[in-house]
Amino acid sequence: xxxxxxxxxxxxxxxxxxxxxxxxxxxxxxxxxxxxxxxxxxxxxxxxxxxxxxxxxxxxxxxxxxxxxxxxxxxxxxxxxxxxxxxxxxxxxxxxxxxxxxxxxxxxxxxxxxxxxxxxxxxxxxxxxxxxxxxxxxxxxxxxxxxxxxxxxxxxxxxxxxxxxxxxxxxxxxxxxxxxxxxxxxxxxxxxxxxxxxxxxxxxxxxxxxxxxxxxxxxxxxxxxxxxxxxxxxxxxxxxxxxxxxxxx
Amino acid sequence: xxxxxxxxxxxxxxxxxxxxxxxxxxxxxxxxxxxxxxxxxxxxxxxxxxxxxxxxxxxxxxxxxxxxxxxxxxxxxxxxxxxxxxxxxxxxxxxxxxxxxxxxxxxxxxxxxxxxxxxxxxxxxxxxxxxxxxxxxxxxxxxxxxxxxxxxxxxxxxxxxxxxxxxxxxxxxxxxxxxxxxxxxxxxxxxxxxxxxxxxxxxxxxxxxxxxxxxxxxxxxxxxxxxxxxxxxxxxxxxxxxxxxxxxxxxxxxxxxxxxxxxxxxxxxxxxxxxxxxxxxxxxxxxxxxxxxxxxxxxxxxxxxxxxxxxxxxxxxxxxxxxx
Numbered sequence: 001x002x003x004x005x006x007x008x009x010x011x012x013x014x015x016x017x018x019x020x021x022x023x024x025x026x027x028x029x030x031x032x033x034x035x036x037x038x039x040x041x042x043x044x045x046x047x048x049x050x051x052x053x054x055x056x057x058x059x060x061x062x063x064x065x066x067x068x069x070x071x072x073x074x075x076x077x078x079x080x081x082x083x084x085x086x087x088x089x090x091x092x093x094x095x096x097x098x099x100x101x102x103x104x105x106x107x108x109x110x111x112x113x114x115x116x117x118x119x120x121x122x123x124x125x126x127x128x129x130x131x132x133x134x135x136x137x138x139x140x141x142x143x144x145x146x147x148x149x150x151x152x153x154x155x156x157x158x159x160x161x162x163x164x165x166x167x168x169x170x171x172x173x174x175x176x177x178x179x180x181x182x183x184x185x186x187x188x189x190x191x192x193x194x195x196x197x198x199x200x201x202x203x204x205x206x207x208x209x210x211x212x213x214x215x216x217x218x219x220x221x222x223x224x225x226x227x228x229x230x231x232x233x234x235x236x237x238x239x240x241x242x243x244x245x246x247x248x249x
Numbered sequence: 250x251x252x253x254x255x256x257x258x259x260x261x262x263x264x265x266x267x268x269x270x271x272x273x274x275x276x277x278x279x280x281x282x283x284x285x286x287x288x289x290x291x292x293x294x295x296x297x298x299x300x301x302x303x304x305x306x307x308x309x310x311x312x313x314x315x316x317x318x319x320x321x322x323x324x325x326x327x328x329x330x331x332x333x334x335x336x337x338x339x340x341x342x343x344x345x346x347x348x349x350x351x352x353x354x355x356x357x358x359x360x361x362x363x364x365x366x367x368x369x370x371x372x373x374x375x376x377x378x379x380x381x382x383x384x385x386x387x388x389x390x391x392x393x394x395x396x397x398x399x400x401x402x403x404x405x406x407x408x409x410x411x412x413x414x415x416x417x418x419x420x421x422x423x424x425x426x427x428x429x430x431x432x433x434x435x436x437x438x439x440x441x442x443x444x445x446x447x448x449x450x451x452x453x454x455x456x457x458x459x460x461x462x463x464x465x466x467x468x469x470x471x472x473x474x475x476x477x478x479x480x481x482x483x484x485x486x487x488x489x490x491x492x493x494x495x496x497x498x499x500x501x502x503x504x505x506x507x508x509x510x511x512x513x514x515x516x517x518x519x520x521x522x523x524x525x526x527x528x529x530x531x532x533x534x535x536x537x538x539x540x541x542x543x544x545x546x547x548x549x550x551x552x553x554x555x556x557x558x559x560x561x562x563x564x565x566x567x568x569x570x571x572x573x
Binding site for chain 1: 323
């Protein structure tokens, strides 16, 4: 069972590492954000965090964003493999459906974390300042968050027959999750309604945990952040397994 | 006594309004090559999907080596291999990587994996290409690699859905060589679907299916005997006169063909002698052939099998690939 999960995970990793172009394009996106938003707004944004400029403040949010986009879109491989038949090979094999889902979620999260780690490692080059040990400690949090997001992607993919369908639903979901997560702004001082939405969004807790670890600025207690991140991974993982079981090949 | 390889009773499957499989029943013995022959949409693929646990039947039972496909899907999956109509390879992995993944999924003992993979690749003549990405393979090579994959876990029963559709004649012949070797070497039971008549000739027994039901089930030779008549083609400058003679003297209906006419008659060879030695219009040539499975299907269903599915399927895959 574990060996099957490993073999399936390894398959996705081999393909990811063979596709260098994907890696490069996915790292350029957060840098574009960092340059455009960070430097564009640095002068006009007043932050409650002592000692952090806006560029540094954005890094944890954009790291979490990178995981969100990369891990969510990794789930498109389910649509791809169903359309081109490979999924059938897995479904007639004596492999538990849960093992296939676990391998997919782990692989989606791993590819996302590779991109994010690259982005974190390179961001000091454009002047971002954060605790390197905090960044290292953030990696497990981001891995679990990536699993949550990939599980959500699988739930969407299990219902989709086309790439366009998957893309439009995912974009519809991903934009509000990102913009209403506190990735671009601190939660303190938000208007009442907006604050309520941000607090209801699980991604806010992942962003808060990473920002706390990297910059020492917390909106919520770290224990609450971790609890929400882990709990959403468990719930969405279970829902993804159910959606996958019900899917017709 | 051991259980038969496949045992199906009154199998039915409905999708919404359409009943795709309507009460199918048959038994396949161990080591047999059994064919499901019928046009596209006859319910062949639906039946194969039920047998390999991808679809649940609406009613009826199917047992593989005594195990029920609905109540024991994992046990069934461990004992079968499936080769689908469209390739189910990961085309961004190498040939060897595809087989390695398969070996792990089917829990082939670690110590035996490398040996079995090499053996399977050699069996289908792809050993030299084992390090190449499968996306660089031709259709025939992909099909052979899938057969190799089906061998790695030594299944008791191998299912093949339209195994040679879309392949050129040489590759089809080569694929059949491999399949016959496979049965001989490992005693594997083969269950295949096809709409190619000449391919069905390779089977020990054939079930002719149409509209979700089996309309005949026997050996290819017996099915052809059941048609009973041979096909005679006569070349003549005066087909009208010959047609009149056949109709009036022997009560045979004939159809015009290029340079003459054709007709069906019992014991065609004896009839030709009779015709030649009687008073008749001048003939330029005459031939007789035994009925083929095409004639069998025609006489059972009143229709001819058309091979159209393969092309539309490929067009769909190409359209997908363009959109990527």
